[in-house]
Amino acid sequence: xxxxxxxxxxxxxxxxxxxxxxxxxxxxxxxxxxxxxxxxxxxxxxxxxxxxxxxxxxxxxxxxxxxxxxxxxxxxxxxxxxxxxxxxxxxxxxxxxxxxxxxxxxxxxxxxxxxxxxxxxxxxxxxxxxxxxxxxxxxxxxxxxxxxxxxxxxxxxxxxxxxxxxxxxxxxxxxxxxxxxxxxxxxxxxxxxxxxxxxxxxxxxxxxxxxxxxxxxxxxxxxxxxxxxxxxxxxxxxxxxxxxxxxxxxxxxxxxxxxxxxxx
Amino acid sequence: xxxxxxxxxxxxxxxxxxxxxxxxxxxxxxxxxxxxxxxxxxxxxxxxxxxxxxxxxxxxxxxxxxxxxxxxxxxxxxxxxxxxxxxxxxxxxxxxxxxxxxxxxxxxxxxxxxxxxxxxxxxxxxxxxxxxxxxxxxxxxxxxxxxxxxxxxxxxxxxxxxxxxxxxxxxxxxxxxxxxxxxxxxxxxxxxxxxxxxxxxxxxxxxxxxxxxxxxxxxxxxxxxxxxxxxxxxxxxxxxxxxxxxxxxxx
Ligand SMILES: Nc1ncnc2c1ncn2[C@@H]1O[C@H](COP(=O)(O)OP(=O)(O)OP(=O)(O)O)[C@@H](O)[C@H]1O
Ligand SMILES: [Mg+2]
Numbered sequence: 479x480x481x482x483x484x485x486x487x488x489x490x491x492x493x494x495x496x497x498x499x500x501x502x503x504x505x506x507x508x509x510x511x512x513x514x515x516x517x518x519x520x521x522x523x524x525x526x527x528x529x530x531x532x533x534x535x536x537x538x539x540x541x542x543x544x545x546x547x548x549x550x551x552x553x554x555x556x557x558x559x560x561x562x563x564x565x566x567x568x569x570x571x572x573x574x575x576x577x578x579x580x581x582x583x584x585x586x587x588x589x590x591x592x593x594x595x596x597x598x599x600x601x602x603x604x605x606x607x608x609x610x611x612x613x614x615x616x617x618x619x620x621x622x623x624x625x626x627x628x629x630x631x632x633x634x635x636x637x638x639x640x641x642x643x644x645x646x647x648x649x650x651x652x653x654x655x656x657x658x659x660x661x662x663x664x665x666x667x668x669x670x671x672x673x674x675x676x677x678x679x680x681x682x683x684x685x686x687x688x689x690x691x692x693x694x695x696x697x698x699x700x701x702x703x704x705x706x707x708x709x710x711x712x713x714x715x716x717x718x719x720x721x722x723x724x725x726x727x728x729x730x731x732x733x734x735x736x737x738x739x740x741x742x
Numbered sequence: 743x744x745x746x747x748x749x750x751x752x753x754x755x756x757x758x759x760x761x762x763x764x765x766x767x768x769x770x771x772x773x774x775x776x777x778x779x780x781x782x783x784x785x786x787x788x789x790x791x792x793x794x795x796x797x798x799x800x801x802x803x804x805x806x807x808x809x810x811x812x813x814x815x816x817x818x819x820x821x822x823x824x825x826x827x828x829x830x831x832x833x834x835x836x837x838x839x840x841x842x843x844x845x846x847x848x849x850x851x852x853x854x855x856x857x858x859x860x861x862x863x864x865x866x867x868x869x870x871x872x873x874x875x876x877x878x879x880x881x882x883x884x885x886x887x888x889x890x891x892x893x894x895x896x897x898x899x900x901x902x903x904x905x906x907x908x909x910x911x912x913x914x915x916x917x918x919x920x921x922x923x924x925x926x927x928x929x930x931x932x933x934x935x936x937x938x939x940x941x942x943x944x945x946x947x948x949x950x951x952x953x954x955x956x957x958x959x960x961x962x963x964x965x966x967x968x969x970x971x972x973x974x975x976x977x978x979x980x981x982x983x984x985x986x987x988x989x990x991x992x993x
Contacts, residue, residue, distance in 0.1 A: 556901075557898060557899045557900070557901055558901075559901065563899055565895075567892065569892050569893065569895075569896050571893060571896065571910070571914070573914035573915070573917075573991045574910070574914075582896070582900060582910075583899070583900035585900075585902075612990075613991075614991070614992075632900075
């Protein structure tokens with residue numbers, strides 16, 4: 479049982495329902511997932527399958543009824559300072575300047591230290607010089623990068639990223655992928671990233687969690703053996719993983735289509 | 743630019759017709775001064791009132807009442823509105839009652855307030871507070887309670903204290919709406935002071951009107967009415983122009 483400690487996140491038999499408008503919606507079914515320190519886990523799945531919900535449960539923003547969710551060996555019962563989250567929408571507060579948004583989670587630090595941290599992280603995401611701008615003055619991609627800076631600023635041991643590069647153009651996206659890999663290597667931050675970009679999931683993930691359509695279940699967890707070897711994107715292995723993931727998701731797509739037809 | 747010129751011209755059509763009709767009625771017609779004085783008579787009354795300092799004096803009295811009552815209602819309205827907006831229990835406890843009380847027009851409060859607070863300064867201030875309090879309260883409550891869950895979640899994620907969550911998330915979100923409440927509140931307090939002074943007062947612009955009515959001085963009544971309207975517009979615009987100072991994050 480000494481291995482238990484290796485896991486920063488442990489999810490066992492997690493089920494999640496939402497009651498919405500009198501309807502009981504089953505969102506997650508029997509999720510089992512362990513995440514090791516320093517690991518990079520990516521999650522792919524259809525829209526609405528509960529990926530965001532899973533991340534929010536992990537960081538303590540959404541409650542759960544059944545199952546076990548532990549962070550650092552303790553049952554999750556609320557957000558913790560060392561668990562960061564980058565939301566699907568950037569969620570910068572419109573009334574705060576970028577520097578105050580990035581420093582939003584920095585509490586109890588002397589002013590200079592706080593400013594230094596903010597500056598460091600703005601530079602990290604390529605937003606130097608935008609300290610005093612307001613969010614509405616930034617483009618979608620820049621806002622997303624500011625949100626990433628906010629997530630990293632208080633040096634979390636684990637960072638949950640919910641489609642963080644969704645609003646970025648292909649070029650910036652690849653840059654940010656490199657950047658996040660670098661940060662993860664340098665700081666040893668454990669990362670869990672939801673993405674709808676299968677290439678991204680393969681390039682970044684040590685392991686890829688493939689989820690089924692709602693109710694979200696884990697179809698497979700694929701371990702990427704050759705992660706970080708640069709030539710990934712056009713290797714045979716890459717194609718192999720890609721086909722495999724498409725296969726899983728396509729199964730669902732067909733089921734979904736059937737469901738839709740049935741409903742009509 | 744052209745649209746502004748056009749708008750101004752269009753907006754002026756009816757006022758000009760009214761003024762011409764007034765002019766025509768009082769020069770050709772046979773209307774007694776006590777009912778409708780001529781434009782020149784009204785103008786003259788205005789000049790007299792300004793020269794004697796009476797108009798300024800009346801306005802000063804009324805405006806100082808407004809300032810007192812308005813400031814009180816801002817404090818009460820914003821604090822209570824924020825509390826109700828933040829707490830479900832407070833809302834369930836107080837909102838139904840507030841909704842019922844709001845249905846009573848401010849004029850209908852005046853007799854009771856006079857019975858309780860007399861016809862002195864206090865009763866005027868109380869009437870103004872009653873008038874401005876509700877729009878400020880309701881708008882503050884609205885702005886606070888409509889803070890999106892997504893922003894609240896950010897505060898929750900970073901474990902901000904209740905107070906910090908209020909000052910960094912709820913309050914800034916509510917500010918535009920609070921400003922709307924402040925604007926409405928200022929308008930209603932100005933109306934309320936005039937109403938209160940019309941009914942029971944020995945000073946102020948409203949008192950001047952009821953005094954002039956008993957003297958059959960329709961010219962003075964009309965001067966007061968026009969000045970009241972003008973001051974209302976000026977206050978509204980002044981407050982409106984301050985808004986951008988409170989919301990620097992909006993363009
Ligand atoms: N607070 C909530 N109340 C009720 N239902 C919710 C709530 N949050 C999410 N849901 C429902 O749960 C399901 C999963 O939502 P979730 O946001 O986790 O999906 P997702 O996998 O992140 O989708 P996407 O890829 O589109 O972001 C959806 O059907 C959604 O309607
Ligand atoms: Mg999502």
